[in-house]
Amino acid sequence: MPLLSVNNLEVVFPLRTGLVTAIKDVSFDLEQGERIGIVGESGAGKSVSAFAILNLISKPGYLAAGSILFNGRDLASLGEEEMRQIRGNEISMIFQDPMMTLNPVLTIGTQMEETILAHKNMSRQEARKISVAKLKAVQIPSTETRLTQYPHELSGGMRQRVVIAIALLSDPAIIIADEPTTALDVTIQAEILELLLNLCNDFDVGLILITHDLGVVSEVTQRILVMYAGRIIEQGPTHQVIARPMHPYTQGLLGALPEKTRPGQRLNQIPGVMPTLQEIPAGCPFHNRCNQIQAVCKVDLPILGGTGSRAVACHFPLNR
Amino acid sequence: MFAFLVRRLGQAVIVMLVISILSFSIQDELGDPLRELVGQSVSEAVRNELREEMGLNDPFLVQYWRFLRNAVQGDLGTSYFFKRPALEVIMDKLPATIDLVVAATFWILAFSIPVGVFAAIRPNHLFSKLAMGFSIVGISVPVFLTAIFLIYLFAVELGWLPSYGRGDTLIMFGDWETSLMTIDGLTHLLLPSISLASVILPLFVRIIRSEMMEVLESEYVKFAWAKGLKKRRIWMLHAFKNTLLPVITVGGVQLGIMVSYTILTETVFQWPGMGFMFLEAINRVDTPLIVAYLIVVGLIFVITNTVVDIIYGLVNPTVKLTGQQ
Numbered sequence: 001m002p003l004l005s006v007n008n009l010e011v012v013f014p015l016r017t018g019l020v021t022a023i024k025d026v027s028f029d030l031e032q033g034e035r036i037g038i039v040g041e042s043g044a045g046k047s048v049s050a051f052a053i054l055n056l057i058s059k060p061g062y063l064a065a066g067s068i069l070f071n072g073r074d075l076a077s078l079g080e081e082e083m084r085q086i087r088g089n090e091i092s093m094i095f096q097d098p099m100m101t102l103n104p105v106l107t108i109g110t111q112m113e114e115t116i117l118a119h120k121n122m123s124r125q126e127a128r129k130i131s132v133a134k135l136k137a138v139q140i141p142s143t144e145t146r147l148t149q150y151p152h153e154l155s156g157g158m159r160q161r162v163v164i165a166i167a168l169l170s171d172p173a174i175i176i177a178d179e180p181t182t183a184l185d186v187t188i189q190a191e192i193l194e195l196l197l198n199l200c201n202d203f204d205v206g207l208i209l210i211t212h213d214l215g216v217v218s219e220v221t222q223r224i225l226v227m228y229a230g231r232i233i234e235q236g237p238t239h240q241v242i243a244r245p246m247h248p249y250t251q252g253l254l255g256a257l258p259e260k261t262r263p264g265q266r267l268n269q270i271p272g273v274m275p276t277l278q279e280i281p282a283g284c285p286f287h288n289r290c291n292q293i294q295a296v297c298k299v300d301l302p303i304l305g306g307t308g309s310r311a312v313a314c315h316f317p318l319n320r
Numbered sequence: 321m322f323a324f325l326v327r328r329l330g331q332a333v334i335v336m337l338v339i340s341i342l343s344f345s346i347q348d349e350l351g352d353p354l355r356e357l358v359g360q361s362v363s364e365a366v367r368n369e370l371r372e373e374m375g376l377n378d379p380f381l382v383q384y385w386r387f388l389r390n391a392v393q394g395d396l397g398t399s400y401f402f403k404r405p406a407l408e409v410i411m412d413k414l415p416a417t418i419d420l421v422v423a424a425t426f427w428i429l430a431f432s433i434p435v436g437v438f439a440a441i442r443p444n445h446l447f448s449k450l451a452m453g454f455s456i457v458g459i460s461v462p463v464f465l466t467a468i469f470l471i472y473l474f475a476v477e478l479g480w481l482p483s484y485g486r487g488d489t490l491i492m493f494g495d496w497e498t499s500l501m502t503i504d505g506l507t508h509l510l511l512p513s514i515s516l517a518s519v520i521l522p523l524f525v526r527i528i529r530s531e532m533m534e535v536l537e538s539e540y541v542k543f544a545w546a547k548g549l550k551k552r553r554i555w556m557l558h559a560f561k562n563t564l565l566p567v568i569t570v571g572g573v574q575l576g577i578m579v580s581y582t583i584l585t586e587t588v589f590q591w592p593g594m595g596f597m598f599l600e601a602i603n604r605v606d607t608p609l610i611v612a613y614l615i616v617v618g619l620i621f622v623i624t625n626t627v628v629d630i631i632y633g634l635v636n637p638t639v640k641l642t643g644q645q
Contacts, residue, residue, distance in 0.1 A: 056545055088548030095546075100539035105561045105637055115547045150637040166547065 001072070002029035003206055004053075004174060009066035011045075011052050013277075020277045022048045022061060023230040025304070030174065035200060035207040037217035037238065039253070040227035041274050046210045049227070050176045053208075054091060055083050071173075089119040092167040094196075096179040098159035102151035108162055109147030115169050134165040137202075138195060157188035164196060174206040181216060193220060214253060218242050223309075226250050229275060229285035236310035244319040246312040248290050284315065292316050328629070332622045336615070340391065343614035344384050347607040355605070357400050387611075396615060397608030401601070406612035410594050414616075415497045416486055417582050417593035422500065423513035424578060428521045436528025437563075440536060441555060443529075452529070455522030463581050467515035467588040474511060482508050484590035512589040516581055520574050527570055532563040565636050572628025576621045 009026040012019050023045035030036055038046045051057050053068055053075065068075040075086065087093075095101040103111060112131035113124060120127075128147065135143040138161040151159055160180065167175050180196065181189040197220050200207045209221055217224055217238060224241045226234040226249065234247040245251040252270035254260070261267050272289040275281060281288055287297040296315050304313040353376075354367050371377050375386065387397065396407045439448035458466075475483035487508030489497045499505030535541060536559050544554045583595035590596065594613060601609040633639045 054546060056542065058542075084548050084550065086548070087546055093543070093546040095539055095543055097539060101543045103540040103544070103558050103562070105565075105635065106558070107637075114549060114553065118547065118549045118553075152638045163543075 003032045003034075003071065004030040005067075005069040006049075006053065007067045007069070009049060009052055009068070010064045011048050011057055011061055012064045013061040015060075017278065021064075021230060022277060023052070023227075026066070026227075026230075026232055028225055028232070028235065030206050030208065032173070033200070033204045033206055034223065035197075035209065035221045036223040036225060037209045037211060037221035038225045038227060039211055039214060039217055041212060043274055043276070044227040045230040046212075046227050047178050048230075050093075050178055050208060050210050053176065054087050054093065056087075056093075085119065088115050088167075088172075089170045090172055091174045091176065092170070092172040094160075094163050094167050094175060094177040094180045097183040098156055098163050099183065101163050102159055104151055106150075107147065108149055108151065108154070112147070112162075112166055112169060115166055119170055130169060131165070134168050135162070137168065137199065138162070138165045140165070156184055157192065160184060160188075160192050161195070164192070164199065168199060168203065168205075171203060172205060174208065175200070176208045176210070178210045179212070180209070182211070182213070189216075196220065214242065214257060215259075226253070229280050230277065231285070231313065232304055233286070233313045234311070235304075236306075240310060246306075246310065246317040246319055247286075247314050248292050248318065249286050251318060252289075284313075292318075324630075324633075325626075328626050332626070335622055336618060339618035340388065340611075340615055341384070343611045343618075344387055345380070347611060350602070350607055350610065351605045353400055353605050353607055391615070396612035399601075399606055399609040399612075401604045401606045401609070406608045407616075409597070409609060410612055410616050413592065413594035413597045416499070416591060417579070417586070417595060419486075419499045419505075419509060420512055420516055420582055420585065420591060420593060421575075421578055423509050424516035424520070425575060427513060427517040428524055432521055432524035432528055436525045437532060437555065437560060439525065439529040440532035440559075440563075443533065448529075451525060455525045458518050458522030459526075461518070463515055463519055463584045464588050466518040467511070467585055470511045470515055471588070481511055483511070486592055512585050512591050515588070516578060516585045519581065520578055523574060524567070524571060527567055528563060531566050532559055535559045535562045538562075561635065565632065568628060568632050568635065572624060572631075575628075576624040579617055579620055 006029070007027050010024045011022045013022055014020075026045070026049050028036065038049060040046050048057060048061070052063055055063065055075065055078075057063065063076055066076060070086070070091070075083065078086070102108070109128065109131065112134070113127040116122065116127040116130055117124070131147060132143045135146060140146055140158065140161050146154070146162070151162075154162065164180075167177075177196065181192050184192060193216060196207070199205065207220070209217065211217055221238050224235065224238045225232050226241070226247065228249050234241060234245065234250050236246075241250060242254065245254055249270070252268075255268045256270060258267060270289055275285065275288075281298075283296075283298040283300055284290070284302050287293050290297065294316065300315070302313045302315050304311050306312055354370060358367065358370065375383060378386075390397070394407065395405065398404065399406045399409050402409050435451050438445070439451050442448055471483045474481045485508060486499050487502065487504040487506075489499050489505055490502055491497055499509050541554060541559055544558045549558070579595075582591075582593060583598055585591065586593045586596035587599050594616070598610065598613045600606075601613065
């Protein structure tokens with residue numbers, strides 16, 4: 001049995017204009033220590049899927065259907081207090097912008113210790129010791145003074161290291177990282193990514209990495225899920241998906257990578273924009289941007305299916 | 321801290337100088353103090369003599385310079401009506417006004433924080449909606465109207481509370497007279513302090529609510545949820561401490577403005593404070609007293625703002641009162 005098994009997740013937002021479905025039929029598994037990546041454009045539902053796991057969907061959105069089996073328990077049916085015990089303890093998160101993630105008026109020490117004390121019955125001194133150890137694990141120098149400092153006294157890269165240290169405090173089974181390097185300088189991105197990868201290996205932590213950067217995914221993850229307009233449209237082992245994408249959208253994303261273009265040439269892009277959640281077209285949601293379109297694409301929604309480790313939601317998949 | 325205070329003191333001197341010029345320059349526009357001083361029977365020749373004697377015929381700058389020289393030595397002129405130093409008259413009235421402001425501040429802090437925080441956490445709760453509705457009413461209705469309504473209801477109709485005066489007072493610390501220490505004094509204080517708080521309390525509720533709602537949407541609050549903290553800690557520490565920063569900035573100024581609202585409240589309730597005194601001084605064209613009042617109120621403003629800045633620095637770690645590091 002996988003460590004985490006997400007089945008047919010559906011999140012809806014009741015807005016004034018009516019119910020809007022943010023994600024639908026999102027299913028995936030995560031094995032102990034496995035690292036998967038969720039990629040897609042902004043608004044594809046990557047973050048919503050991740051937040052839904054911890055029941056942290058921003059209001060007024062809510063989980064309309066689906067189950068989230070973690071260690072045999074369905075997180076979707078847990079009460080508030082039971083859910084709180086999971087958050088930051090067994091499953092923790094890393095957010096996108098380290099400049100915004102840490103509370104500006106509390107010291108690093110306070111923000112670390114409180115996380116431990118929220119879950120474990122121990123003294124402040126013991127919590128402090130663990131905090132120091134985790135700060136060392138993320139390679140932050142002079143850890144003792146860091147604990148008394150406020151977030152604004154640290155650089156962006158340092159703060160993201162602190163956030164990672166906080167995520168590691170309770171030795172979680174899974175870390176959900178929502179665009180953990182997007183807000184950082186390119187030089188620091190690589191450092192943070194490598195750190196994250198090593199820590200997941202060392203502590204045998206499962207990782208769900210959410211990003212729109214296929215380069216990042218290929219470096220860190222073993223498996224990849226591609227999302228579009230609230231659905232998973234392709235999944236499979238990272239190197240296979242990147243080498244031989246089956247969905248035209250995935251192919252478009254890979255083609256849009258700057259590395260694929262010679263200097264001086266125009267960058268490739270997928271024509272059009274992703275539809276907003278209110279105006280997802282009938283049939284395949286990607287059909288009006290697809291270069292392989294046929295009549296059936298405008299009518300029938302393709303179901304995610306496939307052979308072996310790979311799956312794709314397309315009537316006419318590529319590279320079969 | 322020391323450097324901060326020195327810098328603040330420098331600013332305060334400039335502010336006070338500007339206030340003194342402004343308040344001193346209006347004195348010629350208030351009417352002839354002689355009419356109030358000597359009455360009808362004195363001849364014009366004697367009046368002119370008196371004017372000359374009092375220096376009222378001197379050029380403005382000469383008068384101002386004389387005033388400033390005395391003011392620096394703590395002499396803000398002599399009240400025409402009371403025939404005593406103006407500052408002394410004000411100091412006699414100050415404790416009553418301080419009582420009023422302290423009591424109103426108590427109402428404001430005791431109610432605006434819980435109500436504002438609750439309305440931010442549960443914006444759709446019936447209580448929150450009622451509180452928001454009432455707060456609009458509170459802000460819109462002028463202080464004197466609230467005061468008259470309270471008097472009508474609690475003093476005239478129900479007869480529960482006194483409608484005017486200070487009641488029994490107690491002398492503390494030598495010569496500080498306060499109503500806060502006697503039951504009778506407190507019952508007298510109840511209606512005036514509620515009226516005084518009636519405008520600023522709802523304003524505080526609204527500021528706290530809107531700031532806190534914004535903070536609750538922030539990434540660091542979301543991260544606090546993701547860390548699995550208990551909701552009480554997220555609301556009361558993570559969110560509220562950040563809410564405090566803008567509230568202190570806006571609120572500090574409001575508490576200063578409250579001093580000027582005391583003029584209305586004290587007049588309606590015949591509260592023997594310096595606001596009531598100020599209105600009487602205007603009626604009597606008691607120029608030195610008017611000028612002295614404006615300067616004292618200006619000073620209170622400057623002091624409140626400095627205290628607010630210090631508190632802000634204590635709450636916000638990104639502000640260092642000690643200056644550059």
